[in-house]
Amino acid sequence: MTYEAIQVSKENGVATITLNRPPMNPLNTQIFKELTQAINELQSDISVGAVIMTGSGDKAFAAGADVTEMANLTPVEVYNFCQDSQIAFKRIENLGKPVIAAINGLALGGGCELALCCDFRVAADTAKFGQPEIGLGIIPGAGGTQRLPRLIGAAKAKELIFLGDIIDASAALGLGLVNKVVPTELLLEEAQKLAKRLSSKPAVAMAMAKSAINTGLNLDISSALTLEIQCFVTAFASDDRKEGIGAFMEKRKPNFTGK
Missing domain, CATH: 3.90.226.10 (2-enoyl-CoA Hydratase; Chain A, domain 1)
Known part of the structure; x- marks a missing residue:
């Protein structure tokens, strides 16, 4: 545009x-x-x-x-x-x-x-x-x-x-x-x-961290903690989580793809 x-x-x-x-x-x-x-x-x-x-x-x-x-x-x-x-x-x-x-x-x-x-x-x-x-x-x-x-x-x-x-x-x-x-x-x-x-950070984890903070600020603590778990699980399901943990265990720099 x-x-x-x-x-x-x-x-x-x-x-x-x-x-x-x-x-x-x-x-x-x-x-x-x-x-x-x-x-x-x-x-x-x-x-x-x-x-x-x-x-x-x-x-x-x-x-x-x-x-x-x-x-x-x-x-x-x-x-x-x-x-x-x-x-x-x-x-x-x-x-x-x-x-x-x-x-x-x-x-x-x-x-x-x-x-x-x-x-x-x-x-x-x-x-x-x-x-x-x-x-x-x-x-x-x-x-x-x-x-x-x-x-x-x-x-x-x-x-x-x-x-x-x-x-x-x-x-x-x-x-x-x-x-x-x-x-x-x-x-x-x-x-x-x-x-x-x-x-340079993993895109899914970044989006989930931002969502958890921004949305959680307007919730009671119990609801916010539930939201955090949901966002954590979403980040955990990403390809970048597999790459990040794999790189950590292999002692190398991760190559995040944003997926």
Whole structure:
């Protein structure tokens, strides 16, 4: 598929999705629909083992939702706008492959919410984060009130959402909002290193680990442990499990095929 609001490239088992509305990469309906389509295609692409999500330019990962599109929407239309965003973000969150947000510049509002959907967040030292929607008389509508508390705890999430403060990369690291902070010029290099490590892992086991964690977080512990067993058995049935255990017993490096 040909995309306009995003760019998709693939190299050495890693796909990179770049938001392509510089300089601020505001999120609009077109981006949401294109992200959904791209993730659907990557899900079935066995050549891709990991995905990097980033923004074009050096000013913003995504500086928020496109307010010019939202400003004159009716309540029904804005509901559909939020639905489009949540559909795209859920697809990213539930992609059976690891997703890394390489955060350059501003990740505000919907941009921060997009980063929250990813499995890892690597931030440039110039990155800034926030959910400033309160200043517009609204609240986060693409998962911020739900994913942020689950990641950093309710008290800190309320502080960011209620006050609308914008924090720098160092503060985000301290909160556990990001996994790593690197110099801006090394951002994509670091994200690619992590993506290549992840893409070399057995695909079925990776998908099952992600599913067990993401789904299990929303279950009671007994149900979550049952889910873990189900995911374990699925991974155990894979060809890669046979290869992994065989390689371990033969004291050699495994050759995983993603099956």
